[in-house]
Amino acid sequence: MEVPEGLRGLREKALVEVTLPSGDTAVMVTRYKDVRKLFADERLSKNIARPGVARISADNELFVDPEIDADPPDHTRMRGLVTKAFTARRIELLRPFAQATADELLDQMAAGPRPTDLNEALAFPLPILVICKLLGIPPEDRTKFRSLVDGFLSVTKLPPDEVEESRKGLWAYLIDLIASKRANLGDDLISALIKVRDEDDNRLSEHELHFWTQSLLIAGYVTTASQIGTGTAVLLHRRDLVKEIQADYSLVPSAVEELLRTQIMGSSIGTLRYAVTDIPLSDGTVIKEGSSVLLSEESANMDESVFTDPFRLDIRREDNHHMTFGAGIHYCVGAALARMELQVATESLLRRFPDVRLAVPAEDLPRGLGGFMEGFSDIPVVW
Numbered sequence: 001m002e003v004p005e006g007l008r009g010l011r012e013k014a015l016v017e018v019t020l021p022s023g024d025t026a027v028m029v030t031r032y033k034d035v036r037k038l039f040a041d042e043r044l045s046k047n048i049a050r051p052g053v054a055r056i057s058a059d060n061e062l063f064v065d066p067e068i069d070a071d072p073p074d075h076t077r078m079r080g081l082v083t084k085a086f087t088a089r090r091i092e093l094l095r096p097f098a099q100a101t102a103d104e105l106l107d108q109m110a111a112g113p114r115p116t117d118l119n120e121a122l123a124f125p126l127p128i129l130v131i132c133k134l135l136g137i138p139p140e141d142r143t144k145f146r147s148l149v150d151g152f153l154s155v156t157k158l159p160p161d162e163v164e165e166s167r168k169g170l171w172a173y174l175i176d177l178i179a180s181k182r183a184n185l186g187d188d189l190i191s192a193l194i195k196v197r198d199e200d201d202n203r204l205s206e207h208e209l210h211f212w213t214q215s216l217l218i219a220g221y222v223t224t225a226s227q228i229g230t231g232t233a234v235l236l237h238r239r240d241l242v243k244e245i246q247a248d249y250s251l252v253p254s255a256v257e258e259l260l261r262t263q264i265m266g267s268s269i270g271t272l273r274y275a276v277t278d279i280p281l282s283d284g285t286v287i288k289e290g291s292s293v294l295l296s297e298e299s300a301n302m303d304e305s306v307f308t309d310p311f312r313l314d315i316r317r318e319d320n321h322h323m324t325f326g327a328g329i330h331y332c333v334g335a336a337l338a339r340m341e342l343q344v345a346t347e348s349l350l351r352r353f354p355d356v357r358l359a360v361p362a363e364d365l366p367r368g369l370g371g372f373m374e375g376f377s378d379i380p381v382v383w
């Protein structure tokens with residue numbers, strides 16, 4: 001439950017060699033200063049569909065799409081179109097929806113059995129219903145896309161043929177979804193992207209439209225759900241912190257940031273990159289041209305030279321510039337949305353059930369292994 005011991009001392013070297021679940025090796029950048037700079041450095045390419053690049057999974061070409069150029073200038077063009085549709089206004093409009101949804105889910109939880117799994121009661125349904133609303137996806141589709149996304153994100157969970165089935169199934173689902181939305185445009189983000197595509201087809205290709213819809217759907221709930229679940233579990237394990245928040249709910253935003261900083265969802269979400277040339281780091285070591293590179297947000301978030309007492313969970317921490325949403329040209333498009341949902345989930349749960357607590361010792365919470373996210377797979381709570 002505590003921050004993993006392995007993160008201590010990791011920054012003694014600016015660059016460490018790591019073995020990925022596939023068995024391939026990559027280098028991992030450990031220090032905050034380097035990680036932050038390299039997130040914005042075009043000498044690290046995100047186009048990893050090239051020979052010799054390490055694989056995260058031996059059975060799944062996670063996030064590799066040779067038809068998508070994930071580097072500037074193409075990425076800049078596509079990302080600009082997506083962020084334009086992702087307006088602050090759209091997100092603010094979603095707050096009352098997220099609040100009403102959380103309240104309804106907590107009503108259902110109150111009427112249900114105890115203990116209840118917090119993942120299924122709140123952590124997953126909340127972001128799923130919010131992303132459905134944002135993208136304009138019928139919420140009835142959620143059982144279907146959730147199992148396809150689960151397969152899509154398998155690292156070692158499923159054999160290659162089942163991964164392939166999920167990838168194809170998800171793509172086929174998106175083709176149908178986009179066709180039906182095209183026939184009936186609404187005031188949602190996918191409709192906005194379809195309009196961009198159809199009104200000026202040089203700006204967004206059909207494949208790019210599908211790819212970004214897929215990215216938004218996957219990134220839009222899996223990460224947030226995992227963070228709501230594991231972050232809340234950590235908080236419930238620390239009854240003193242729960243009481244502190246309940247005495248002053250203005251602490252919710254800084255508590256949410258601190259739980260993001262010390263996230264224990266497992267694997268680093270920053271995806272793999274490729275060094276197009278030699279890149280020297282702060283201590284003089286060099287990332288060699290052709291290396292596969294991971295920028296470790298977890299390690300950067302524990303950097304003693306940036307965060308005072310980094311292994312302490314301090315829900316009042318100020319200037320918490322953690323790297324959990326990445327930085328630079330790929331900075332998380334959904335960061336504001338995720339923050340809003342995390343705040344709504346945390347505050348609503350603690351207000352509605354003042355005595356909510358884990359039903360098992362924190363050490364007994366099982367991890368969901370073999371997928372891209374390794375948050376707790378079952379979080380039984382009582383109240």
Ligand code: HEM
Binds near residue numbers: 269270330333337338
């Ligand atoms: C707690 C929740 C979340 C976390 C921790 C998170 C984390 C991240 C990180 C670290 C990156 C950068 C990856 C890289 O540079 O390799 C990223 C990118 C991205 N995120 Fe999030 N994310 C979260 C929620 C969301 C949500 C809610 C959405 C959408 C609704 C979203 C959409 C995206 C997209 C589309 C990108 C790719 C941006 C690009 O390549 O330019 N994320 N996220």
